[in-house]
Amino acid sequence: MRRMGALVIGMAISGSALAGVDGNATLTTDYVWRGSSQTLEDPTVQAGVKLSSESGWYGSVWGSGVSFEPDAGARSEFDFVAGWGGSLSEDWALDVNLTHYMYPSTDQGVDLDWTELNGTVTFKGNYWLSMGVSDDALASDTTGTYAQLGARFPINDQWRIEAAVGQYFLDKEYADDYLHGQLSAIWKVHGPWELRLTAHDTDNAGKRLFGSNAGSRVEFAIQTAF
Template sequence: MYALNKTLLWLSSAISLTLAAEAWALSVNGSAALTSDYVWRGTSQTRGDPAVQGSLKLSTDSGWYASVWGSNVEFDGADANTEWDITAGWSGALNPDWSLDLNSIYYRYPSTSPHLNWIEFGGTVTWKQNYWLSAWWSDDVMASDENGAYLQLGGRTYFNSLWRFEGLLGYYWLDHSYANSYGHAQLSLIRSITPNLEWRTSFHTTDSTAKSLFPDQGGERLEVALQFSF
């Protein structure tokens, strides 16, 4: 409990400092999405059911930002029905080719008992805006009180101004919390309908370990989503 309270205090302080540091230079953007399945790191968070999602982000000219993202969820054996991801961090260009994003994410599931809330730290290095490597770590992964780490390698290519393809590989080290680890892959075809609206079709697959760790959540699945950004 002390660790959680300390984490919440740090997170609220980080968000407050982010917003107060350069209030005169804040910009606001966000998104709203409807998806056939909420898939996170290869596994369904809605057990194959649709999800409605939305986000709001405040950022400064110097790169500091705070954001909140929400979705409905459905877990086996838990009463969680909503997820809120609260993020604070910094992102910016290191040079014309390389950029960096460092942040912490607080995963909150209101009204759950026992509480499923947890926090992780990590970041993403991006090359030429189209290729990325992300790494994450938590000492309370998925509210297990144990360490866990995640690594993702991805890239995208544009066919033209309307169509692009994205692919990624990920691996989740959960040996301490779930006595095993798993890998997954994702392939996505994205169509820009307008500058602010896009259609995404994604194929997800996990290894057999994910299927045994998270029954009805791992395996192969197709996801379609419509997203509006502002």
């Protein structure tokens, strides 16, 4: 899968002129993904880099510290992404990508890696609908479909509010479907620096699936782009 991702990225970027290289970095009190803590509620550092072409094709890699229970040895996560993003009209934009989630430090014989096809439709830059589909959701060898509806509400040049609700449809043989929501207040401190305070919550099905790593929690993050 890593070879295929590298090949797709290479073909996409080499097929047209390189438009830019962007990076990001985050220090967060908790890595919460789709309503569940990926670090047992501990802080971690995250960073990523993205290469984009003028035609809209791009490739990126993003990494974060992780910690799971039961412990399978995973201490890091790397997301390799190859996709295309661009405007469909004055108001609408589309992003479609293939994401490979990799956990290189797992114990011998444990495989937590998996791949997902994702798509996001954005309206006027402030409203979005995202879908993710995998036949190996959460490395479970079962099918999962994730849907998220979100919006951002600018208050002024420095402050904005973001809200999203997501539903994860999982095969019954693996787990129940579950619902989660999040609400963020973001303050653009200076230049590319932002402070983000996010409240997360999941329904009871999420708590049954992820235990104490789901449910209500608050995450504080300092992030920047470069």
